[in-house]
Amino acid sequence: MQTQVPAEVTAELPETVNFVRQVELNRTIEGFYPMSKLDRLSEASLGKEGYITAKLEFTDSVGFASLKGKVSAKLLVECQRCLEPVETELTGSFKFALVNSEEDFELLPEEFEPHLIVGEEQSLIELIEDELLLCLPMVTIHDKDCSEYMTKQNRAIQAELKVEKEAEHPFAALKALKDDLNNKVN
Numbered sequence: 001m002q003t004q005v006p007a008e009v010t011a012e013l014p015e016t017v018n019f020v021r022q023v024e025l026n027r028t029i030e031g032f033y034p035m036s037k038l039d040r041l042s043e044a045s046l047g048k049e050g051y052i053t054a055k056l057e058f059t060d061s062v063g064f065a066s067l068k069g070k071v072s073a074k075l076l077v078e079c080q081r082c083l084e085p086v087e088t089e090l091t092g093s094f095k096f097a098l099v100n101s102e103e104d105f106e107l108l109p110e111e112f113e114p115h116l117i118v119g120e121e122q123s124l125i126e127l128i129e130d131e132l133l134l135c136l137p138m139v140t141i142h143d144k145d146c147s148e149y150m151t152k153q154n155r156a157i158q159a160e161l162k163v164e165k166e167a168e169h170p171f172a173a174l175k176a177l178k179d180d181l182n183n184k185v186n
């Protein structure tokens with residue numbers, strides 16, 4: 001399955017960046033990344049084709065180094081009603097405050113989720129994949145009619161009716177015989 005990369009998204013996302021440096025630069029990173037390189041996400045999908053897209057804004061927000069982001073992906077999963085493939089769209093958004101120690105967590109306004117900064121560079125892709133995994137629906141089914149599902153169900157019902165009909169015959173025959181005997185006796 002091919003997820004269309006929007007025309008304006010032309011760059012492949014960098015795997016890692018220095019988050020704090022991006023805030024200093026007030027940088028927005030927008031791009032795509034191939035699904036095939038996202039092991040955890042493609043494990044949840046029936047196909048490894050396509051791309052995920054993300055827009056990440058590194059900025060100073062009310063005095064906190066922050067990362068606001070939007071992520072999206074289209075996944076092919078198994079419909080839990082008819083077991084045929086169904087496309088599901090994942091979209092997520094988040095707002096992280098980039099903090100250097102766990103002690104800073106308590107200082108954050110409620111609108112932020114804390115994101116601990118460790119090392120020189122941080123993995124952008126891992127963060128995006130984490131966010132997309134959080135968007136995975138618990139149950140996915142075709143939103144309209146599961147045509148395959150209905151056909152299979154109908155077939156099962158037809159088969160059941162046929163068995164019932166055949167089973168009726170011995171009794172019908174027996175009843176006819178009984179009636180016949182009764183008629184002869186009377």
Ligand SMILES: [Zn+2]
Nearest residue numbers: 079082142146
């Ligand atoms: Zn279905």
